[in-house]
Amino acid sequence: MAKTVVIKIGSNVLTQDDGTPDHNRMASLVSQMVFLKEIGHQIVLVTSGAVAFGRKALPLNPKTDSITKKQVWASIGQIELIRSYKNLFLEKGHTVAQLMVTKEDFRDRVHYLNMKNCLDGLLKNQVIPVINENDAVAVTELMFTDNDELAGLVAAMIDANSLVLLTNVDGIYKGHPSDPSSELITKVGRQVPDLSQYITTGKSSFGRGGMLTKMTMAKKSADLGIEVLIANGKRDDVLKGFADGTLVCTYFEPGKTRHNQKKWIAHSENYSKGEVVVNEGAKNALNSQKITSLLPIGIVAAKGDFLKGDIIRIVDEAGQILGLGKAEYGASSAAEKIGQPHQRPLVHYDYLYLYDLK
Numbered sequence: 136m137a138k139t140v141v142i143k144i145g146s147n148v149l150t151q152d153d154g155t156p157d158h159n160r161m162a163s164l165v166s167q168m169v170f171l172k173e174i175g176h177q178i179v180l181v182t183s184g185a186v187a188f189g190r191k192a193l194p195l196n197p198k199t200d201s202i203t204k205k206q207v208w209a210s211i212g213q214i215e216l217i218r219s220y221k222n223l224f225l226e227k228g229h230t231v232a233q234l235m236v237t238k239e240d241f242r243d244r245v246h247y248l249n250m251k252n253c254l255d256g257l258l259k260n261q262v263i264p265v266i267n268e269n270d271a272v273a274v275t276e277l278m279f280t281d282n283d284e285l286a287g288l289v290a291a292m293i294d295a296n297s298l299v300l301l302t303n304v305d306g307i308y309k310g311h312p313s314d315p316s317s318e319l320i321t322k323v324g325r326q327v328p329d330l331s332q333y334i335t336t337g338k339s340s341f342g343r344g345g346m347l348t349k350m351t352m353a354k355k356s357a358d359l360g361i362e363v364l365i366a367n368g369k370r371d372d373v374l375k376g377f378a379d380g381t382l383v384c385t386y387f388e389p390g391k392t393r394h395n396q397k398k399w400i401a402h403s404e405n406y407s408k409g410e411v412v413v414n415e416g417a418k419n420a421l422n423s424q425k426i427t428s429l430l431p432i433g434i435v436a437a438k439g440d441f442l443k444g445d446i447i448r449i450v451d452e453a454g455q456i457l458g459l460g461k462a463e464y465g466a467s468s469a470a471e472k473i474g475q476p477h478q479r480p481l482v483h484y485d486y487l488y489l490y491d492l493k
């Protein structure tokens with residue numbers, strides 16, 4: 136079956152132990168991505184490596200602050216990174232395109248749709264999008280936790296079937312991967328156990344977010360109906376293994392696919408601009424099997440300065456978050472309508488994402 140596959144490559148996969156770019160590994164992964172494309176899959180690449188490539192190209196005074204270092208190295212390294220991909224794909228007859236994004240591009244619905252339109256256009260024209268964070272401008276609140284988060288957001292955006300996170304270990308182990316007694320978790324079903332207990336905060340030498348973000352993103356993406364594979368990009372034929380189903384990895388079984396609109400909303404908790412508190416009746420209605428929009432009659436309070444189109448959090452009176460939604464009107468109109476019958480929904484069902492509260 137032809138799939139849309141988002142492949143994320145971590146910095147460590149593309150570097151050797153001494154930090155120099157590993158062009159052979161890169162060439163092998165490009166060949167395998169071309170193989171996937173030529174057997175009919177659509178490929179989107181999310182790649183790290185700019186900082187690592189830049190660090191090797193230009194040593195900086197160790198006293199330079201860490202933000203400036205990241206910005207300088209990333210803006211130097213990105214050139215070599217994208218040029219290498221461009222040349223390697225071109226040798227095999229394929230064109231790549233570069234997209235550099237920040238968190239803001241996922242926060243704003245217009246930016247989001249512009250990016251989606253661009254990706255759709257590239258895929259339709261058989262071009263392989265190569266995406267990285269725009270590290271030159273992405274500082275503090277504009278930053279993704281790491282590229283695993285970015286890859287998860289991209290996979291949701293384009294309604295991907297699969298998300299393959301390539302790192303320098305075979306997947307999530309029940310213990311530190313360097314401990315020979317640690318066992319690899321090969322499958323995570325829909326009843327996801329608490330895996331965070333196994334994950335240590337230590338990262339690989341150039342990694343940013345560590346295994347915890349991979350796990351969080353994998354769970355979230357699987358909830359949205361995307362299968363996720365965390366696998367070792369340093370193993371030869373890793374992507375061929377993905378194609379023929381022989382890959383040694385941690386596999387997250389996908390849930391039922393949800394509406395695309397809702398996928399954007401599902402990933403927006405960090406970007407919400409306000410919050411509404413709902414009463415018990417509204418909570419039960421939202422959690423029932425019936426398709427329900429959020430009506431002002433069930434709202435007891437509206438907080439924050441949200442405008443029409445902004446994402447708002449929906450919480451119950453005990454403060455537990457129930458879900459997220461796109462506001463149909465702003466906070467001042469909402470305040471006027473609170474508790475009143477016969478009013479337009481504040482959140483329409485199509486723009487409502489409810490957490491699966493067990």
Ligand SMILES: Nc1ncnc2c1ncn2[C@@H]1O[C@H](COP(=O)(O)OP(=O)(O)O)[C@@H](O)[C@H]1O
Pocket residue numbers: 144145146147148301302303304306307308309310311312333334335336337338339340341342343344345346
């Ligand atoms: N339970 C675990 N299973 C696997 N890896 C783990 C675990 N706990 C911590 N890690 C660490 O997570 C690292 C991968 O994350 P990271 O360094 O962010 O990689 P990448 O650069 O590919 O994004 C591994 O190299 C490993 O050291």
Ligand SMILES: N[C@@H](CCC(=O)OP(=O)(O)O)C(=O)O
Pocket residue numbers: 144145146147182183184185186187209267268270280281282283341342343344345
């Ligand atoms: N955007 C950065 C990558 C940051 C990042 O998430 O790195 P990694 O944890 O190796 O995937 C770069 O290109 O160096």
